[in-house]
Amino acid sequence: MNLPPPYLPFTLPLEGDEEELERLKLKIERDRGFNCSFYKDKCLRRRIAVRMRARGQRSFADYASLLDREPAEYDHLLDTLTINVTKFFRNIETWHAVEQQVLPPLFATPGPLKVWSAGSASGEEAYTVSILMREWAEKHHRRGDADRVRVVGTDIDRKSLENAARGSYPDLSLTETPPHIRQRWFSPGPPYCIRPEAQKNVSFVRRDLISERAEGGQNLIFCRNVVIYFDREIQERLFKDFYDALVPGGFLVMGKVETLVGVARTLFRSVNNRERIFQKPA
Missing domain, CATH: 1.10.155 (Chemotaxis Receptor Methyltransferase Cher; domain 1)
Structure with missing residues (x-):
């Protein structure tokens, strides 16, 4: 044959x-x-x-x-x-932990809040951060606080970043999204377009994690299921870069299959080891 x-x-x-x-x-x-x-x-x-x-x-x-x-x-x-597979609210238990353990101390911080979604692919994670923070601010009658947040998603893949900037997604991207979030923050679809309110404080920039240093002053960094694909030496360097980029008291959220290696194990304190949430000591 x-x-x-x-x-x-x-x-x-x-x-x-x-x-x-x-x-x-x-x-x-x-x-x-x-x-x-x-x-x-x-x-x-x-x-x-x-x-x-x-x-x-x-x-x-x-x-x-x-x-x-x-x-x-x-x-x-x-x-x-470049591993461009992601969903809104992927691993929902991680987002519950962020809501409960990260957002209260984060919003207690005065001034602008900088959030970095590293390896953001087509943008679902960056927009999830924006939605989660707006939901939290509304729930606690502090809607104005959501306007302090600036989320930047970075990736090396230009095509993915173009898709992210459009904010239009197939049904597959929303399969882990709670129904009330889906109804509140997306237009009817498919395709599902994210509401302008959740999109206005999110931007996307091409950045190579390996060759470009992280921008400082970050309050919260998400880098989930990215560093696991690199060798040990690069992992150690990236974790140190994340530490240096965070303000004192800032948070790092990693993927569930990842773990801190090298000097980073002594630099960060664990907030929620199960959900891989760590904090730079104040």
């Missing part, structure tokens, strides 16, 4: 072929400025293999040749490498 190329039953190069992989990594960085060297090897191989299977390529060298012939393939590859 002759199968079309995308379904060829070959074994993907999840190990070996180090020289070919290294040449492909250098090519991607040279052509698109995307540095693959900080990813864990198995993670990088697995993601490149997704595109190789989709295009019926048997080796890293074959896939590199395809990129030369079809530069548009880079868009699909970078989208796969």
Whole structure:
């Protein structure tokens, strides 16, 4: 039986072929400025293999040749490498913990409140922060406090940031959103458009976590299920960058499968270890 190329039953190069992989990594960085060297090897191989299977390529060298012939393939590859999968209120128990343990001391802080969603992909997390804070402010009869909040979502993927700025989402993005939130903060859909009130204090900026230092003065940083894909040295550096970027008393929220490593383990104090919420001591 002759199968079309995308379904060829070959074994993907999840190990070996180090020289070919290294040449492909250098090519991607040279052509698109995307540095693959900080990813864990198995993670990088697995993601490149997704595109190789989709295009019926048997080796890293074959896939590199395809990129030369079809530069548009880079868009699909970078989208796969940058993990653009997220939802509004993903892991709702984490957001309950943020509401109960982070927002009260945060809103007790005078002046502007800076929130950073690092690795924000298509923006669901950044908008979730905005909605949660507005809900909290209304619930506590402090609606004006919500206007003190400025949320910045950053990502390396320009296409994802463009989608985030539009604020329009399919039904899949809202499958973990509580019904009353869905009704209050989104237009009928699909697609579901976020209400301007929750969108006005959110902005999106392209930033490479690896090569660019974090902006200081942050009151709250979300970086969930991003650093786990990097090697140990980069993880340690990123956690130290987050610590330096936070104001005293500021909070860091990580993904549930992640843990602090290196010097960061002694710098932060745990607020909720189950939900991976940490605080920079005041």
